[in-house]
Amino acid sequence: MGIIKSEKRDPSSFASSTSPCAHLRTAYHNCFNRWYSEKFLKGHWDKVECDAEWQKYRACLSQHLKDKHLIRFLEAEGIVDSTNQADSGRTIDGAAAGVSQ
Amino acid sequence: MVRAYTQEHVYKHPWERVTSASWRKFSDPENKRTLSHILEVDTLNRKLDPLSGKLYTTRAVTVHAPGPWFIRKIVGQDICHCVESTVVDARTRSMQLTSRNISLQKFVEVEEKIRYDPHPDNPNGWTICRQETSIRIKPLSALASMAEKVEHRCAEKFLQNSAKGREVMERICKYLEAESSGIANQL
Numbered sequence: 557m558g559i560i561k562s563e564k565r566d567p568s569s570f571a572s573s574t575s576p577c578a579h580l581r582t583a584y585h586n587c588f589n590r591w592y593s594e595k596f597l598k599g600h601w602d603k604v605e606c607d608a609e610w611q612k613y614r615a616c617l618s619q620h621l622k623d624k625h626l627i628r629f630l631e632a633e634g635i636v637d638s639t640n641q642a643d644s645g646r647t648i649d650g651a652a653a654g655v656s657q
Numbered sequence: 658m659v660r661a662y663t664q665e666h667v668y669k670h671p672w673e674r675v676t677s678a679s680w681r682k683f684s685d686p687e688n689k690r691t692l693s694h695i696l697e698v699d700t701l702n703r704k705l706d707p708l709s710g711k712l713y714t715t716r717a718v719t720v721h722a723p724g725p726w727f728i729r730k731i732v733g734q735d736i737c738h739c740v741e742s743t744v745v746d747a748r749t750r751s752m753q754l755t756s757r758n759i760s761l762q763k764f765v766e767v768e769e770k771i772r773y774d775p776h777p778d779n780p781n782g783w784t785i786c787r788q789e790t791s792i793r794i795k796p797l798s799a800l801a802s803m804a805e806k807v808e809h810r811c812a813e814k815f816l817q818n819s820a821k822g823r824e825v826m827e828r829i830c831k832y833l834e835a836e837s838s839g840i841a842n843q844l
Contacts, residue, residue: 581699584700585680585700588703589677589681592677592680592712593673593677597747599710601705601707602707604705604712613700617699621699626717629740629759630701
């Protein structure tokens with residue numbers, strides 16, 4: 557598909573705490589988009605792919621996420637724990653608990 | 658004080674293409690100029706329920722929301738953090754996104770819900786998008802007198818941004834359409 561040929565970052569003046577993860581984020585999102593269109597939508601929903609990309613991106617995020625609002629939210633939802641572990645092997649129950657159906 | 662807005666839009670593209678476009682809306686670099694108010698989008702969590710075919714995703718969205726000077730003075734910043742939760746049900750073909758702000762909640766609470774469903778008149782060709790936005794300005798005493806004005810500006814901004822969002826969605830759908838027919842030709 558190759559929608560993004562090179563990982564170009566917009567030279568905006570804004571640098572967030574997660575900017576160092578930008579290229580890992582792009583790699584993950586590219587992989588996810590491909591999986592979504594080519595597998596998930598076609599009925600192959602037995603597992604999420606892009607695990608390697610996800611682990612790397614997540615590890616980077618948990619290191620760089622500095623915003624206190626976000627951290628508090630994530631801790632409250634059980635998405636990250638306060639020890640800032642990069643391990644995402646555990647299933648995160650209730651992560652979407654805030655979603656009304 | 659709550660203001661609620663409902664908008665509807667019909668995409669003349671199938672649900673699969675529209676929801677693929679929705680995932681790409683913030684991440685494709687081509688859209689950065691149009692959606693310049695979106696500074697960062699990070700995926701925080703993802704979960705797939707293999708039995709039901711439901712995909713749950715949580716993303717953090719950092720929005721640049723510059724307001725009038727007196728608001729910036731009171732609020733002290735013009736960046737707002739939002740959390741977006743998405744549920745895609747592949748079996749019933751529905752996608753629902755709920756976003757709310759997690760910072761600046763002392764001042765304002767915004768909740769936006771977007772649903773993408775196959776259009777009843779043409780379920781395999783068109784998609785209907787329903788968007789509900791509710792904006793609640795907190796009646797802080799200092800803000801009370803200008804709350805009405807703030808609410809109005811906030812709503813205006815939202816409507817402008819959702820129009821931009823639709824423009825981007827249409828563009829990505831066209832791109833995906835061209836891409837899929839290109840692939841079909843190669844096969």
